[in-house]
Amino acid sequence: xVIAFVFLASMTLICSLGxxxxxxxxxxxxxxxxxFLGIAGFYVMLNAPALAAFQVLIYVGAVTVVILFGxxxxxxxxxxxxxTIISKQLWPGFFVTAGVGAFLAYIVTIQDWSGSEPxxxxxxxxxxxxxxxxxxxxxxxxGLLFEVASVLLLVAVIAAIVxxxxxxxxxxxxxxxx
Amino acid sequence: xPPQVQQFVDTLNAALPLEGYLVVGAIMFxxxxxxxxxxxxxxxxxxxxxxxxxxxxxxxVSFADYLPDAGGFGAGYAVLVIAVAAAxxxxxxxxxxxxYRSRKTVNVDEVNLLKG
Numbered sequence: 001x002v003i004a005f006v007f008l009a010s011m012t013l014i015c016s017l018g019x020x021x022x023x024x025x026x027x028x029x030x031x032x033x034x035x036f037l038g039i040a041g042f043y044v045m046l047n048a049p050a051l052a053a054f055q056v057l058i059y060v061g062a063v064t065v066v067i068l069f070g071x072x073x074x075x076x077x078x079x080x081x082x083x084t085i086i087s088k089q090l091w092p093g094f095f096v097t098a099g100v101g102a103f104l105a106y107i108v109t110i111q112d113w114s115g116s117e118p119x120x121x122x123x124x125x126x127x128x129x130x131x132x133x134x135x136x137x138x139x140x141x142x143g144l145l146f147e148v149a150s151v152l153l154l155v156a157v158i159a160a161i162v163x164x165x166x167x168x169x170x171x172x173x174x175x176x177x178x
Numbered sequence: 179x180p181p182q183v184q185q186f187v188d189t190l191n192a193a194l195p196l197e198g199y200l201v202v203g204a205i206m207f208x209x210x211x212x213x214x215x216x217x218x219x220x221x222x223x224x225x226x227x228x229x230x231x232x233x234x235x236x237x238x239v240s241f242a243d244y245l246p247d248a249g250g251f252g253a254g255y256a257v258l259v260i261a262v263a264a265a266x267x268x269x270x271x272x273x274x275x276x277x278y279r280s281r282k283t284v285n286v287d288e289v290n291l292l293k294g
Contacts, residue, residue, distance in 0.1 A: 001194055009202045012206060013202065016206050016209040016213075020209060025219055042236055058260055058264060063228060063264065066271060067221060069271075074284045087286075094216075098208065101208025102208075105204045108201060113197065116196050117246065118244055120242070120248060121239070127250070131250070131253070142254055145258050156264075156266075159272070161272075
């Protein structure tokens with residue numbers, strides 16, 4: 001457990017730093033999928049294998065591909081210098097977020113977690129499905145949240161189409177020629 | 179097997195405390211926030227926001243697995259968070275594409291007009 005934890009934690013954190021600090025955007029996207037894979041490993045360790053499968057399918061598969069498409073559509077010449085990818089807030093941002101991270105880590109460390117034992121999660125997919133639908137002892141609010149999430153996904157897909165489509169009557173390659 | 183080796187193996191096999199996962203989640207959240215603050219490319223800012231969402235998901239799932247009264251419902255919330263994050267990526271990248279079409283840049287420092 002400890003070896004797996006150390007391996008996954010270092011993989012996740014190093015890949016996260018790679019997303020922030022790598023000069024190439026494509027490398028950032030690949031580092032991001034590495035961080036997501038590490039999180040999926042954590043889910044397996046935390047007795048949520050179904051969630052790990054979701055993570056691999058949705059994040060490592062779909063979100064990374066969508067972001068790579070976004071990179072392809074907005075590709076620019078590679079940044080040569082580190083300064084050009086970083087805005088002026090490099091060190092102020094570092095200090096603020098290091099403070100936030102240290103504060104969060106401190107809070108969760110001083111908290112008394114005695115009485116917490118691993119293994120309370122639900123291993124079986126059927127239990128997760130019943131939870132998502134709010135039946136069989138799960139809070140009923142999950143049924144409502146499930147419906148809201150599906151409506152939200154529909155609205156988001158329609159909004160994505162409407163926002164990103166080219167205006168009619170302005171030429172098919174309006175985005176490229178100008 | 180000598181007792182020291184046995185003890186070491188037991189230590190390696192022991193279950194981790196909850197703090198380990200939470201600290202990893204906190205550090206990952208901070209790294210994501212740092213990237214969202216300092217990077218210029220809007221697509222990379224999206225990636226960093228995804229990192230922050232994943233860190234919060236990791237905390238949720240570890241709470242659900244460790245706390246006896248949680249009943250494992252955190253995994254359900256995590257699924258909902260994943261759905262909302264997917265919707266956010268779709269709309270966000272559409273907005274980035276629309277901005278790129280009208281302004282020819284995805285640099286968030288140069289996109290400073292609400293209308294124009």
